[in-house]
Amino acid sequence: MIRRDSSRTSVATKLVVGFLLVGLVLGPGTVAAQESSPSVDLAGTSITIDGGETSTVTAEYEFDVAEAGSGESALTSISGTMWELPDRDVGDISATVDGESVDASVNEEDRHWAISVPVGDVADGDTVTVTLEYEVAGPAGEVRAPLWVPEYSTPGQANVVDATMTLPEGTTVAGGAFPSPATVDGNTATYELLHVPGFIAAEYGESGPGILTEDALYSVVGVVVIVGFVVGGLAIDRKTA
Numbered sequence: 001m002i003r004r005d006s007s008r009t010s011v012a013t014k015l016v017v018g019f020l021l022v023g024l025v026l027g028p029g030t031v032a033a034q035e036s037s038p039s040v041d042l043a044g045t046s047i048t049i050d051g052g053e054t055s056t057v058t059a060e061y062e063f064d065v066a067e068a069g070s071g072e073s074a075l076t077s078i079s080g081t082m083w084e085l086p087d088r089d090v091g092d093i094s095a096t097v098d099g100e101s102v103d104a105s106v107n108e109e110d111r112h113w114a115i116s117v118p119v120g121d122v123a124d125g126d127t128v129t130v131t132l133e134y135e136v137a138g139p140a141g142e143v144r145a146p147l148w149v150p151e152y153s154t155p156g157q158a159n160v161v162d163a164t165m166t167l168p169e170g171t172t173v174a175g176g177a178f179p180s181p182a183t184v185d186g187n188t189a190t191y192e193l194l195h196v197p198g199f200i201a202a203e204y205g206e207s208g209p210g211i212l213t214e215d216a217l218y219s220v221v222g223v224v225v226i227v228g229f230v231v232g233g234l235a236i237d238r239k240t241a
Contacts, residue, residue, distance in 0.1 A: 035071030040064065040078075040152040043127070045196055047163035051143035051204070055136045061150055061196075063128045077105075078130060079116040080150035083198050084108075088144055093134040104132070115148055142176065143167065144201040156194050163191040167204045174205040
């Protein structure tokens with residue numbers, strides 16, 4: 001009888017050990033299968049800045065959700081950062097998701113704000129549009145507007161970030177522009193970018209940066225060099241004639 005009980009105990013022990021081993025092998029894989037991280041791209045961004053001593057920024061971000069994730073990793077919000085710039089006060093931040101107002105979480109960190117926008121009921125293949133609007137106050141003569149840079153970036157294969165900055169009537173970009181505008185037409189500057197920059201800035205005044213821009217300078221130098229070769233060649237020809 002004692003031998004039979006020992007045999008049964010041994011079999012039970014082996015079964016318990018076997019189940020534990022199976023749990024160790026399958027457990028992480030099962031959890032990984034139940035929870036997956038989101039896969040999201042910033043498909044496009046449209047930014048408008050009504051510039052002046054108080055600038056109004058409206059920034060629309062379009063996110064393509066390839067996978068919404070699952071479990072505790074499911075996509076429930078989109079976070080990002082916004083720099084704190086010297087001599088600039090940011091206020092009245094509001095947010096919408098697909099046109100509906102939401103309460104964005106705004107936390108001040110070391111030299112930046114952490115801004116998180118809640119999104120809900122997102123499924124694989126959805127497109128989510130997040131819009132932030134806020135005001136930036138600062139000295140006259142220079143627009144410097146920080147931008148919300150979301151955690152999900154663009155694929156970086158095309159200029160999908162468009163921005164338009166409108167300066168006060170009767171002024172134009174006078175210098176100190178970052179990034180460089182694609183075009184400047186009177187008081188309107190436009191931008192075509194690969195990624196969302198940390199800020200958009202430009203000095204403005206009644207006149208532009210002047211006739212002698214960097215490109216014009218290179219052109220003038222090129223013309224001078226060509227003329228120098230021509231005049232030098234003619235002088236040599238006369239001496240040898």
